[in-house]
Amino acid sequence: MPSITSGRVLVTGANGYAATWILKELLERGFQVRGTIRSESKAAFVRNTFKSFGDKLELVVIPDATKDGAHDDAVKGVDAILHVASPTNLNPTDPDDVIPPAIQSTVSLLQSALKHRDTIKRIVLTSSVVALAPLAGPDDEPKVIDETMWNDAAVEHVREKGKDSNPRMVYPASKTLAEREAWEFWKRENEKLGGKLGWDLVTLVPPFILGPILNDITKTEQLNGPIQYFYFAVAKGIYQDDENALVRSGYQYIDVRDFAKAQVESLLKEEAGGQRLIVTGHEFVWQQFIDVARKYTDKIPRGRPEAYDPAKVVFQIKYNSEKSRRILGVQYRSIEETVKDTIEDYKIKGWL
Incomplete structure (x- = not known):
C-alpha cells in the first residue's frame, strides 16, 4: 500500500498513556484524528488538552470494544487505523479477564475495517516484546530476539494451567494471541479477496514505554505497567536492597514520545506495510535512571551508584530493532532527556 501522508486516522483508546502522545503527534503533523474512548466522561480531558486543534479531533464513544460491529461507525471514512487500546492488567487473577478481551477487541476492529476496505489503507497494531519471548530470569542464558x-511458551502455559496460570504469563499470552490473530485475519481475508483486501497491516512491538504523562493520570494510584515500575523503582526506591535489580539486570525502553513518532512514521513509510517491527530506544538499568533523576531532585533514594559497572550489566534478552530503525528512521531521545522530563512532570503533579 502507498504511504498515508494526510487524511483521517483512527486511534483506539484515545485517552490512554501512549495514545494521547500519538494524538498530539498526528495533530501536529496535520492529520485529522478520530479517537475512541469507553465513556463520555473520558472525553473532557482529551478535548481540553487538544482544544487548539479545533475540529481536527473528534471522539467516538465505544463502551464495549469486544462486541461485533462496535467499531463500524468509528472506521467510516478513515484512511488508517492505529490500534493502541488493549487490556494492561499485568497481574490478573483470571486469564479470562485479559485474553478474550484482547483478542475480541482486535477482531471486532478488523471486522469493521473489512466492511470499509474501500477507504482504509493501513492498520497499525500495537503489540509488545512480551509477544516475542518469555520473560527472562537472572539465571537464563542471554539471547537476542528478533x-x-x-x-508460544506463554500461550501453552495458560492453555495448560487455566485459572492456575502464573499471572506473569497471562499478559504475554494475551499480546501473543491478539497479534497472531491480527496477522491470521489479514492473511485469510486477503486470500479470500484474491490479494485485494485494500489495507495492509503493521505491528509495532515496543518494550517498556516510559516518559512524561500527557493524559489524565493525576494520582500515583492510577499508574500501571512500565510507568508504574519507573515511579516505584526510581522515585520510591523499592530496589534499594536489591543490587541485582538496580545495577545488574538490564532492560530496554522507548520514550513514549518516540513511540508516538514511530506510530506516525509507520503510516508515512510505504515500506513499513506488512512488517512486524521491534521499536526500542535504549538499554538501561534502574541505577542509570536514578543517577540522572538525582540531578533534578534530592527527594529520591540514591540507590547504589558505587556498584554500577556498565561492563557487568547482564541483558538476558536483547531486542534487535535494526529493521525498525532502518525503515522508520526515528531518532531516539537520550536517557537523560527521558528521565529529566519525567521527573519534572512528577514535580508538576506534586509527586515529588
Whole structure:
C-alpha cells in the first residue's frame, strides 16, 4: 500500500498513556484524528488538552470494544487505523479477564475495517516484546530476539494451567494471541479477496514505554505497567536492597514520545506495510535512571551508584530493532532527556 501522508486516522483508546502522545503527534503533523474512548466522561480531558486543534479531533464513544460491529461507525471514512487500546492488567487473577478481551477487541476492529476496505489503507497494531519471548530470569542464558519469534511458551502455559496460570504469563499470552490473530485475519481475508483486501497491516512491538504523562493520570494510584515500575523503582526506591535489580539486570525502553513518532512514521513509510517491527530506544538499568533523576531532585533514594559497572550489566534478552530503525528512521531521545522530563512532570503533579 502507498504511504498515508494526510487524511483521517483512527486511534483506539484515545485517552490512554501512549495514545494521547500519538494524538498530539498526528495533530501536529496535520492529520485529522478520530479517537475512541469507553465513556463520555473520558472525553473532557482529551478535548481540553487538544482544544487548539479545533475540529481536527473528534471522539467516538465505544463502551464495549469486544462486541461485533462496535467499531463500524468509528472506521467510516478513515484512511488508517492505529490500534493502541488493549487490556494492561499485568497481574490478573483470571486469564479470562485479559485474553478474550484482547483478542475480541482486535477482531471486532478488523471486522469493521473489512466492511470499509474501500477507504482504509493501513492498520497499525500495537503489540509488545512480551509477544516475542518469555520473560527472562537472572539465571537464563542471554539471547537476542528478533521479529521472527513468538512467545508460544506463554500461550501453552495458560492453555495448560487455566485459572492456575502464573499471572506473569497471562499478559504475554494475551499480546501473543491478539497479534497472531491480527496477522491470521489479514492473511485469510486477503486470500479470500484474491490479494485485494485494500489495507495492509503493521505491528509495532515496543518494550517498556516510559516518559512524561500527557493524559489524565493525576494520582500515583492510577499508574500501571512500565510507568508504574519507573515511579516505584526510581522515585520510591523499592530496589534499594536489591543490587541485582538496580545495577545488574538490564532492560530496554522507548520514550513514549518516540513511540508516538514511530506510530506516525509507520503510516508515512510505504515500506513499513506488512512488517512486524521491534521499536526500542535504549538499554538501561534502574541505577542509570536514578543517577540522572538525582540531578533534578534530592527527594529520591540514591540507590547504589558505587556498584554500577556498565561492563557487568547482564541483558538476558536483547531486542534487535535494526529493521525498525532502518525503515522508520526515528531518532531516539537520550536517557537523560527521558528521565529529566519525567521527573519534572512528577514535580508538576506534586509527586515529588
